Amino acid sequence: MSNFPQLYKKGNKPSCHPSKFQISAGFQVVNSDKSLEIYLFQYPTCPFCCKVRAFLDYNGLSYNVIEVNPIRKTELKWSDYRKVPILLVKVDEGYLQLNDSSVIVSVLSTYLNDTSTKLTDVVKFYPNIAFMDDDGTIKKEVLNRYHVMYHGQQSESASKRIVDERNSRKWADNVLVHMLSPNVYRTREEAIESFEWFSKVGEWDKNFSSWEVTSIVYLGSTVMYWLGKRLKKKYNLKSDVRESLYDSCNQWLKLLNAKGTTFHGGSRPDLADLAVFGVLSSIEGCSAFGDLRKKTKLSGWYDAMKSSVALHDGQLAR
Incomplete structure (x- = not known):
């Protein structure tokens, strides 16, 4: 299917x-x-x-x-x-x-x-x-x-906004997301650490048996460690994969700075903001995300997004 x-x-x-x-x-x-x-x-x-x-x-x-x-x-x-x-x-x-x-x-x-x-x-x-x-x-x-x-027919400015939003959504899927696995599973230790965080966030102990949780953490982290190495090569990431992650996020921040607004969508998030935020939120508890906060100026936009999502601001806008 x-x-x-x-x-x-x-x-x-x-x-x-x-x-x-x-x-x-x-x-x-x-x-x-x-x-x-x-x-x-x-x-x-x-x-x-x-x-x-x-x-x-x-x-x-x-x-x-x-x-x-x-x-x-x-x-x-x-x-x-x-x-x-x-x-x-x-x-x-x-x-x-x-x-x-x-x-x-x-x-x-x-x-x-x-x-x-x-x-x-x-x-x-x-x-x-x-x-x-x-x-x-x-x-x-x-x-x-x-x-x-x-x-109905969209105005020229609205049409441009729609195209920009669409292109950034594609970028989140086709570029940004490929930065994650090589960074989250950069070392065996980070791979296990990431899976242990996944287990905590997903409350695997409540949803799966203890042996299933253990097998997912240790088997999964091993598989993803090696997959991360393959993806690093496939997507031509830098030898220090953190640098590729920083570069991608700085590219996003540069786009926001050019717009001069809090969000890609202006005063409120649009679908591009939600796509990029969603992708990055998946690694929030990992070492890679902590390094990302330290090495870039992502926190301002990310924290504003986290608040807007938690407050269901899109519901108020409808």
Whole structure:
């Protein structure tokens, strides 16, 4: 299955019904949009999952969390699509499955722009397409993955803002996120330290057995240590991978300075802010993030974002 939205109608695919899941946590927001009943399948420190949570929290949307065992993935047995995040949203016809963090954000943003349009109609703007890559491989992609749909003609300034936002969202996915693993798993010690933090944040002791937690921490950290080395080479990071992380974040800060505003979106965060914040929040408890705060001027923007997300400022803006 691709990352194209999937509808499970009432009476079909009973194994995906929320009653079958162990809800790890529920985040209920006062006066949240009651039209959306949301279930998020995630790893707590996956950067793409953190992007989705940042979006949901900022917009004041209540949701339930199902923690997925990163090794066994038994919580995803019902789905042909086996990556996180996955969002299940209750609709009149049953449950709508949304895959891929950027598709999820674009679909929900479009819906929030006009809640009179059914979510099942909104997803029609995001069809799945197949194409042949340069090497002859057939690949599938969701059309309009980074596009938010608006009613009517946009002004020239609004159109420029939309394009800038879209480009920065792509940058977060295609550049910034690749700085994380080589830095978080830079040494064996840092890899174990990171997984122990992941375990604490995700409350793995409450969701998995003790032997599962131990195997995830030590097996996972070993695998990711070596993967980090491969990714360093693949994405041409500097010999000191911290420098590549600093460079990427300084590139983001330079963009904000050029705008002369607190956020990429101006006085309030936009989807680009939420994407970059979500990605970076996934490593907040790791040594790499502490070094990032010390070596760059990221803290001002990051802390402002953290406050705005926690206060559900997007809900107030609607």
